Amino acid sequence: MATPGRVHPLENPPSFTFPKAEQKSDSASDDQDQDTSPFLSGQLSASPVPNETYIIQIPKEQILRQPPPEHAHRAKVYARRPLRRRAVRRCCCSLIASLICLLIAVGAAAGIFYLIIRPKAPSYSLSSVNMIGLDPVLTSASTPLSPNVEATIEANNKNKHLSILYQSGGTVDLYFEDTKLCSGDWPKFRQGPKNNTELQMQMTGSGILMTANTRDSLVNDQKNQSVPLVMHAKVPVKIKYGPVTTWKITAKVKCNIVVDGIAGEMTVLKDCSAKSNYLW
Template sequence: MATPGRVYPLENPPSFTFPRAEQKPDSASDDQDQDTSPFLSGQLSASPVPNETYIIQIPKEQVLRQPPPEHAHRAKVYARRPLRRRAMRRCCCSLIASLICLLIAVGAAAGIFYLIIRPKAPSYSLSSVNMTGLDPVLTSASTPLSPNVKATIEANNTNKHLSILYQSGGTVDIYFEDTKLCNGDWPKFRQGPKNNTELQVQMTGSGILMTASTRDSLVNYQKNQSVPLIIHAKVPVKIKYGPVTTWKITAKVKCNIVVDGITGEMTVLKKDCSAKSNYLW
């Protein structure tokens, strides 16, 4: 394969010879004899010039070419790309570093706040329960029930410097085994430090049906005057310390109680309540 930029000899180079001198008439032979120039003598034409071929090679590096004008524009565009990429990388790195510093600062502040304040979970207790609407279950398991429960719950804030702000949207449910009997709303109020507050919670249910096994279990507990009930509450709260108020946090309260019956004013024989939160306690 031929390399561009070089000159190669032809395979069948053409032959070239100098033309012979023309013969003049006899009348001019004397003038020719007097002319001693070798280029005009017949001897030169008698010996032809050797048949040779000359090859001229120019190095490829010395062949100068001028690129098209559009190449210069492309070169400028390509030269600007690394600068843009470096600028964007610096911007992204600065943004990520700022976010990391902000998260570290927020985490450090929250840790210091927690260590200084040391928030404690409030304690809860059930002081009284009044229930109606469960009498039909004693005679038939297929009868729909409409329970109505009034409960008095004591909430005790044992923190010295923290106030608990109970928000709207809290719910309270009461269960017998796996059957949900009724539900109600947790009241909205503010509880100051070292404060004990009694709450009146109203819970109602409608169209509640029990299976035969659940009904038999409830009847047996009623005969023994020892009926176990479970109370679940989900309460959104905010914690306030001086001018600082936290975001909304869901506190979960669970009470396992035992009462002496299912009709009228019931005596609470046993009670065990606990509260937990995913962020504070």
């Protein structure tokens, strides 16, 4: 008995015989035989009779069989992947749409609030300045300076419905050109709507050195009784409207003034033209 899956040659291969063409008496049949005989002879000569014949036996269970269970599991996994991707895409699209709607709502509320309240930035002015400690610069540029400045600043809140809450940590610096002369602290207080408040500033400096060019400019301005000074302030503030209070905002104030000297009580020749940056 032959083993499944193997090839065995036959002991006695079958012989092949070809029938001979019948002889026909009429001339038409002779012509037909003459026409076809070369074709047949060429065909038979091109395919010789095989010497051996092989029989291949394949078990039936190898031809028709059920796929293994892991194939079905893989098919289920591959079918689930598109569903998961769709769910993730839907979730991302929903989240993006929600964020866009939230931003639109916040922007619309801020626009309506701005149109109703009409917020205005407060204004600042420097009413008086008293300075000591800059006299040595008139004789020598190499002498360290320790200036002391007392200034009165007026803060005016022009808003009808907004209060300004000045927080602790604010600073004030006084400059001549690029040289910082002294610095101080901005006081913490609350300024109500339509309120004008005077602030007393104490600014001090120590070990201040000037270059030769800066010293020459200061001496010339002192002779002309027109000394330009710049005050920089950084103040953390909060804006309050009714029960609503904003987060902390760092307001920056720049004030340009001109005084008639650098010693004693100085007269402000040019009032403070302050520039402040708030939310509006």
